[in-house]
Amino acid sequence: MQSRRSAALSARIVQNSTCPPPHKRTSYARYNDSQPFISCSMVSAIMNPFTARWTSTGNNLCLGHWEIHHLGQLLQLNAARSAEDMGSYGIFSYIFPDDEDYAEGLAEDEWIAENAAWLAALFAGHGIPADDAHMRWFYQAVNPHDWRCGSCGGCL
Numbered sequence: 001m002q003s004r005r006s007a008a009l010s011a012r013i014v015q016n017s018t019c020p021p022p023h024k025r026t027s028y029a030r031y032n033d034s035q036p037f038i039s040c041s042m043v044s045a046i047m048n049p050f051t052a053r054w055t056s057t058g059n060n061l062c063l064g065h066w067e068i069h070h071l072g073q074l075l076q077l078n079a080a081r082s083a084e085d086m087g088s089y090g091i092f093s094y095i096f097p098d099d100e101d102y103a104e105g106l107a108e109d110e111w112i113a114e115n116a117a118w119l120a121a122l123f124a125g126h127g128i129p130a131d132d133a134h135m136r137w138f139y140q141a142v143n144p145h146d147w148r149c150g151s152c153g154g155c156l
Contacts, residue, residue, distance in 0.1 A: 059152045
């Protein structure tokens with residue numbers, strides 16, 4: 001069950017969330033009428049209630065697992081999902097890290113559409129609202145830490 005404090009924080013986050021999705025963002029967006037313009041990336045960083053971490057680093061990424069928190073509470077992913085990449089969009093080549101030809105995975109909108117069912121079940125089990133904003137925050141927390149088998153070069 002979600003605590004009153006986290007429910008109030010989630011409500012504030014959703015209420016103040018005025019940034020468009022990342023693919024539609026311009027340089028700046030208004031956070032609210034009482035504050036000056038600040039960048040959407042700053043708002044997302046300040047407001048995202050999720051944190052994510054893949055536990056392995058270096059050349060053994062395949063040996064890790066996900067640690068994802070919502071407002072400090074560890075989310076219990078099923079065993080299969082916990083030990084696999086999330087399939088989010090990125091360039092996972094360690095040889096050509098800036099070459100778009102090596103990009104793979106789903107962009108935010110497609111990923112949410114593809115994964116909405118299991119995310120809704122996960123959120124329901126932890127008292128998290130299963131709305132678009134929380135699914136986007138989940139993706140945005142996971143995406144920078146996502147990986148692919150072979151992306152570290154450890155198995156080559």
